[in-house]
Amino acid sequence: GFSFCLSGPPGTGKSAFARYLARRLGLDVVQKRASDLLGMYVGESEKRIAAAFAEARDLKAVLIFDEADSLLMDRRDARQSWEVTQVNEMLTQMEDHAYPTFFTTNLMDRIDQASLRRFTFDVRFTYLDAPALRRAWATFFGDLTMPGEVLAIDNLTPGDFAQARKQVDVLGLQARPESIAAVLLDISRQRPGHSARMGFRH
Numbered sequence: 662g663f664s665f666c667l668s669g670p671p672g673t674g675k676s677a678f679a680r681y682l683a684r685r686l687g688l689d690v691v692q693k694r695a696s697d698l699l700g701m702y703v704g705e706s707e708k709r710i711a712a713a714f715a716e717a718r719d720l721k722a723v724l725i726f727d728e729a730d731s732l733l734m735d736r737r738d739a740r741q742s743w744e745v746t747q748v749n750e751m752l753t754q755m756e757d758h759a760y761p762t763f764f765t766t767n768l769m770d771r772i773d774q775a776s777l778r779r780f781t782f783d784v785r786f787t788y789l790d791a792p793a794l795r796r797a798w799a800t801f802f803g804d805l806t807m808p809g810e811v812l813a814i815d816n817l818t819p820g821d822f823a824q825a826r827k828q829v830d831v832l833g834l835q836a837r838p839e840s841i842a843a844v845l846l847d848i849s850r851q852r853p854g855h856s857a858r859m860g861f862r863h
Contacts (some may be wrong), residue, residue: 664755664762666729666777668769669786670852672820677726678786679763683723684734686761695731707750711718714754721760739802748773755779788816790848797822802829808842814849821848 668674676692683690691713698709710732712754717724722755726732733748755762756779777783791795791812798807801822825844835842 662759662761663781664758664779665764665782665784666772666780667763667784667786668772669767670788670818671814672818672824673766673786673788674819675765675786676725676763677819678784679725681764682761682763686723688760689714689720689722691720691722693724693726695728698726698732699700704746706747710747710750710754714758717760717762718758723761723763724758725763725765725837726727729766730768733764733773733776734771735773748776749814752776753780757830788818801826802835802838802841805836805838808838811842811845814846816849816852817845821845 665679667678669675678730680690682686693713696714698706700709702707713724713726716722726860732751769785794812794817795807797817797819798805798811822845825841825848828844829841832840834844
């Protein structure tokens with residue numbers, strides 16, 4: 662067994678990457694969100710965590726935990742004893758688990774720092790750079806020429822291109838690259854820290 666901590670902004674493909682590796686390994690996937698595991702009674706979350714690992718073992722499956730910051734919260738900030746025991750249960754289960762385990766988070770700074778050494782791999786996902794923007798454009802919009810201003814957008818993700826493609830299909834803009842670029846720029850503007858340069862770059 663090995664483990665990954667996959668961190669980065671929403672839409673960068675963390676869970677998709679985990680499912681991709683599962684397919685390459687020929688393994689099924691058991692995927693859990695924090696809402697599937699966190700219980701309101703003392704000890705309930707620990708039981709659900711143990712059950713998730715048991716389910717993955719029984720199925721010989723890859724186990725994916727989304728919203729890992731809620732499951733591996735920094736124990737230094739714990740105010741209740743169950744916050745510590747929940748993290749301890751997760752780490753104990755990880756050590757004994759014989760199949761791949763993935764944890765994804767958008768909030769890396771909230772992850773328990775002592776738990777990071779338990780991960781086999783710590784992979785940081787970020788926004789698309791210029792070569793990746795070109796590949797994403799070709800993947801979602803085919804042979805259409807990509808307007809130069811798209812290369813100036815520095816906070817797009819694969820998930821943003823998927824969202825843009827849906828909007829383009831609904832609005833009937835499939836053959837209008839400048840309109841597609843405007844859709845992508847609008848998505849970019851909605852992100853915190855938007856800093857794309859305005860205008861055209863050819």
